[in-house]
Amino acid sequence: MAYQSLRDSDAQIENFNRANTVNLPRQTHLSAVLRLAQIGSIMGSGGLIVMDETSCMVDVARFFMEFCMDESCGKCIPCRAGTVQMHDILRRITTGEANEDDLEMLKTLSDLLRETSLCGLGQTAPNPVISTLKYFPQEYEAHIHEKRCPAGHCHMTAAGQEVAS
Amino acid sequence: MNVNTLQIDRKMVTGREGDAIFAVAWEHGIHIPRLCHIGGLSDVGACRLCMVEIEGQKRLQASCLTPIQEGMVVRTDTPRLRQHRKLIVELLLAERNHICSVCVADGACELQSLAAALGIDHVRFRYRFPTLPVDTSHERFGLDHNRCILCTRCVRVCDEIEGAHTWDVCGRGANSLIISDLGEPWGESESCTSCGKCVQVCPTGALFDKGKTIAEMRRDRGFLKYIVTARKEKQWIG
Amino acid sequence: MAERIQIHPVTRVEGHAKISIYVDDAGEVTSAQFHVTEFRGFEKLCEGRPFHEMPGLMSRICGICPISHILASSKAGDMLLGVEIPRAAAKQRRLVNHAQILQSHALSFFHLSAPDLFLGMDAPPSKRNIFGMLEGDADFVRRGIRLRQFGQRIIELVGGKKIHPAWGAPGGVLQAIGAAERDEIRSSIPEAIESLHEALGRLKRVLDSFAVEIEHLGNFPTLFLGTVSPEGELEYYDGLIRIGDAEGNIVADGLDPLRYASYLGEASEEWSFMKLPHYKPLGYPGGLYRVGPLARLNIAKSAGTPLANREMTEFKQRGKGAVCQSFHYHLARLIEMLHAVESIEQLADDPDLMREHVRAQAGQNRHHGVGSCEAPRGTLFHDYEVDDHGLIRRANLLIATSQNNLAMNQTVEQAARYFVSSRAIQEGMLNRVEAGIRCFDPCLSCSTHAFGQASFIIEIRNAAGDLLQQITR
Numbered sequence: 001m002a003y004q005s006l007r008d009s010d011a012q013i014e015n016f017n018r019a020n021t022v023n024l025p026r027q028t029h030l031s032a033v034l035r036l037a038q039i040g041s042i043m044g045s046g047g048l049i050v051m052d053e054t055s056c057m058v059d060v061a062r063f064f065m066e067f068c069m070d071e072s073c074g075k076c077i078p079c080r081a082g083t084v085q086m087h088d089i090l091r092r093i094t095t096g097e098a099n100e101d102d103l104e105m106l107k108t109l110s111d112l113l114r115e116t117s118l119c120g121l122g123q124t125a126p127n128p129v130i131s132t133l134k135y136f137p138q139e140y141e142a143h144i145h146e147k148r149c150p151a152g153h154c155h156m157t158a159a160g161q162e163v164a165s
Numbered sequence: 166m167n168v169n170t171l172q173i174d175r176k177m178v179t180g181r182e183g184d185a186i187f188a189v190a191w192e193h194g195i196h197i198p199r200l201c202h203i204g205g206l207s208d209v210g211a212c213r214l215c216m217v218e219i220e221g222q223k224r225l226q227a228s229c230l231t232p233i234q235e236g237m238v239v240r241t242d243t244p245r246l247r248q249h250r251k252l253i254v255e256l257l258l259a260e261r262n263h264i265c266s267v268c269v270a271d272g273a274c275e276l277q278s279l280a281a282a283l284g285i286d287h288v289r290f291r292y293r294f295p296t297l298p299v300d301t302s303h304e305r306f307g308l309d310h311n312r313c314i315l316c317t318r319c320v321r322v323c324d325e326i327e328g329a330h331t332w333d334v335c336g337r338g339a340n341s342l343i344i345s346d347l348g349e350p351w352g353e354s355e356s357c358t359s360c361g362k363c364v365q366v367c368p369t370g371a372l373f374d375k376g377k378t379i380a381e382m383r384r385d386r387g388f389l390k391y392i393v394t395a396r397k398e399k400q401w402i403g
Numbered sequence: 404m405a406e407r408i409q410i411h412p413v414t415r416v417e418g419h420a421k422i423s424i425y426v427d428d429a430g431e432v433t434s435a436q437f438h439v440t441e442f443r444g445f446e447k448l449c450e451g452r453p454f455h456e457m458p459g460l461m462s463r464i465c466g467i468c469p470i471s472h473i474l475a476s477s478k479a480g481d482m483l484l485g486v487e488i489p490r491a492a493a494k495q496r497r498l499v500n501h502a503q504i505l506q507s508h509a510l511s512f513f514h515l516s517a518p519d520l521f522l523g524m525d526a527p528p529s530k531r532n533i534f535g536m537l538e539g540d541a542d543f544v545r546r547g548i549r550l551r552q553f554g555q556r557i558i559e560l561v562g563g564k565k566i567h568p569a570w571g572a573p574g575g576v577l578q579a580i581g582a583a584e585r586d587e588i589r590s591s592i593p594e595a596i597e598s599l600h601e602a603l604g605r606l607k608r609v610l611d612s613f614a615v616e617i618e619h620l621g622n623f624p625t626l627f628l629g630t631v632s633p634e635g636e637l638e639y640y641d642g643l644i645r646i647g648d649a650e651g652n653i654v655a656d657g658l659d660p661l662r663y664a665s666y667l668g669e670a671s672e673e674w675s676f677m678k679l680p681h682y683k684p685l686g687y688p689g690g691l692y693r694v695g696p697l698a699r700l701n702i703a704k705s706a707g708t709p710l711a712n713r714e715m716t717e718f719k720q721r722g723k724g725a726v727c728q729s730f731h732y733h734l735a736r737l738i739e740m741l742h743a744v745e746s747i748e749q750l751a752d753d754p755d756l757m758r759e760h761v762r763a764q765a766g767q768n769r770h771h772g773v774g775s776c777e778a779p780r781g782t783l784f785h786d787y788e789v790d791d792h793g794l795i796r797r798a799n800l801l802i803a804t805s806q807n808n809l810a811m812n813q814t815v816e817q818a819a820r821y822f823v824s825s826r827a828i829q830e831g832m833l834n835r836v837e838a839g840i841r842c843f844d845p846c847l848s849c850s851t852h853a854f855g856q857a858s859f860i861i862e863i864r865n866a867a868g869d870l871l872q873q874i875t876r
């Protein structure tokens with residue numbers, strides 16, 4: 001039985017990778033979720049957040065980055081200053097002020113924090129960015145190139161409009 | 166005393182068992198960058214500039230806190246490490262207000278010279294321009310938070326060498342701030358003995374002798390080696 | 404239809420500026436204004452910083468005359484410490500101040516104004532610059548360049564750096580001067596004097612052809628303000644303020660720079676970022692005064708050095724009482740350069756200059772300090788109020804160029820009325836308006852504490868303020 005559900009979850013993961021969405025059948029066994037590590041997530045304290053297409057993935061990443069920025073102890077530089085800059089870039093994407101270079105820098109900083117932070121907080125702080133970039137790249141691109149939030153969540157500022165024109 | 170042999174940047178080197186990679190590398194003329202480390206004080210591995218690649222290990226390691234091992238193969242200067250170091254220094258430059266041309270430490274600042282050594286000619290991040298105070302309440306010294314990189318050298322030297330433990334860090338994350346005693350102005354600190362050790366070890370223009378003008382601040386760190394060897398070996402050498 | 408002519412950007416001045424010329428329906432000029440359109444706010448930037456940093460920080464206001472700011476700032480610092488600085492330090496500061504006057508005046512005269520003076524106001528703009536000069540008389544231009552280099556070299560030798568040396572500090576200066584440096588300075592003096600004699604001769608020979616400009620470019624009575632020595636001679640580093648009038652009378656003498664705020668008022672107008680200083684007892688705008696080379700020569704009784712003395716006596720004959728023609732700023736500048744070179748020679752021979760003790764050590768003993776000195780363009784004041792721990796609470800800078808602001812405005816108006824008619828605007832007309840400004844050699848970066856490249860706009864507007872024509876360069 002346990003073996004079976006693990007096989008199911010492999011299929012789920014494949015499905016996920018293809019469609020960028022997870023269609024979990026009703027009553028999916030939690031063991032399917034337990035393989036989240038394969039799709040780049042962790043279980044953390046056991047909480048699960050359910051979102052639909054009205055959640056903006058960039059803003060979600062920004063929200064988690066804000067959390068990490070606030071919780072950073074400040075001892076090591078990559079985490080203390082890196083979360084601040086990553087948050088700033090994410091914020092500017094959501095207001096339409098960011099450009100292609102910012103997106104590149106976001107990726108570069110993700111590597112830095114993952115590889116050089118002193119503790120787990122900084123090392124995992126980029127995870128929401130890395131996985132939203134991986135599974136929802138088109139949301140980032142819409143914000144940056146079209147100055148548009150596909151989820152209809154973000155409010156593009158005048159400064160952002162100027163960048164666009 | 167056991168001796169280990171290892172390879173650092175393709176050079177065969179030996180070191181005492183238990184020594185940090187960082188120390189062995191420096192002894193052999195391989196100068197791994199650092200800002201929080203200073204010889205004579207304990208290491209905290211906070212600046213992450215000394216991180217190195219070790220063959221067979223996926224993770225990078227802070228060389229100041231990683232002991233050598235027999236047969237280890239270490240790389241201290243790879244493109245990946247250089248990129249990380251550059252970013253870290255840029256992050257520091259953007260974090261507070263570093264305007265070298267009007268800084269007391271201009272020309273004798275470890276952050277500045279490291280930035281130059283890494284070829285940083287501009288900062289890719291948005292400057293944060295925080296509004297931070299300058300504490301010149303002490304009769305002889307000043308602390309300018311605008312130039313502090315939170316390396317905690319001052320905290321450690323005051324605690325470990327002077328034994329006063331005047332300094333500490335308050336707040337967290339980007340809001341961290343060096344404080345004297347419980348946040349009193351330095352001049353009102355009861356624990357500070359005015360020895361000046363913190364001022365001598367600060368890598369930047371954050372701690373300075375009062376009355377110094379632009380580019381006038383120079384430091385003397387000879388006392389660290391002198392005191393540390395005197396304590397450990399009962400030998401008084403400078 | 405009434406119009407307004409704008410000259411923007413004003414060229415061959417340091418900084419950013421705009422001239423508006425208002426014309427009436429008949430095409431006659433009704434008024435003109437000189438606007439400064441940049442803004443920097445250095446005073447604000449200094450708040451909360453230790454006063455010991457000020458010389459270095461303030462010198463960043465300007466790349467042309469950083470030395471003047473270092474000096475005024477260091478002197479304000481000396482006062483906050485409550486010390487008398489060592490003799491060697493005072494001599495070094497004097498030496499470097501003369502070097503600064505020399506290099507700045509050389510730039511103004513040879514690079515910026517010589518094209519007008521020696522190629523003519525109506526020469527084509529493409530030729531009316533230093534490159535056009537080089538084609539005509541390369542040797543003369545080179546002499547000018549070398550004079551400037553001499554000034555800069557002294558600054559470099561004493562301060563360690565050409566532009567923004569870390570050299571002056573509250574209590575003195577940072578390092579003593581060596582014999583090699585002094586000897587190098589000495590060796591260049593004969594050539595400098597020769598070049599200045601040549602320049603003076605040439606300028607005096609062409610002055611007659613500028614009779615109209617001399618008459619109509621900023622020729623009006625004003626007060627003149629500057630520093631004089633206790634003997635009433637030219638003084639650039641340390642002295643008391645004297646104010647003279649157009650008739651050559653002394654209106655006020657022995658004024659303490661520390662109390663400048665009690666006799667100098669600062670008005671502001673919305674059309675310019677520059678403050679409008681005036682002599683308080685006569686009010687605004689009646690208390691209009693000029694500073695700088697012309698003012699200094701007018702108020703001092705003599706130069707104090709032989710060659711400059713001779714020139715100064717001759718110079719004073721150009722006016723009835725004081726010399727009121729702003730055009731003579733050029734001549735005054737050359738005479739000051741001669742005086743600077745002579746003073747440099749005297750200082751180089753002064754044994755005090757080489758003494759080792761260059762810095763007085765003291766804690767902060769006061770809460771208010773004012774430092775003043777004569778910058779190339781006029782009297783400069785730095786005024787700091789500090790808290791108990793030496794952090795700047797309030798800073799105020801009174802800059803030479805802004806003290807000439809009112810006079811520059813009048814000059815522009817006078818020049819526009821005389822030279823400009825909106826019927827047929829010719830380049831040469833507008834160049835004369837600009838040249839009026841260039842007499843003052845304004846350094847707009849300092850006076851507004853602003854940055855930007857040198858640029859100049861002239862606009863012509865009608866009475867309703869509509870822009871009719873705009874010339875930008």
Ligand code: SF4
Pocket residue numbers: 262263264265266268269270271272274275276277312369370371
């Ligand atoms: S502390 Fe160092 S890096 Fe910062 S402003 Fe001063 S000299 Fe520059």
Ligand code: SF4
Pocket residue numbers: 322323327329330331332356357358359360361362363364
């Ligand atoms: S001066 Fe000495 S005692 Fe005082 S804070 Fe610095 S290291 Fe500690």
Ligand code: SF4
Pocket residue numbers: 312313314315316317318319320343366367368369371372
């Ligand atoms: S004050 Fe200096 S020594 Fe102390 S943490 Fe800041 S940078 Fe480091």
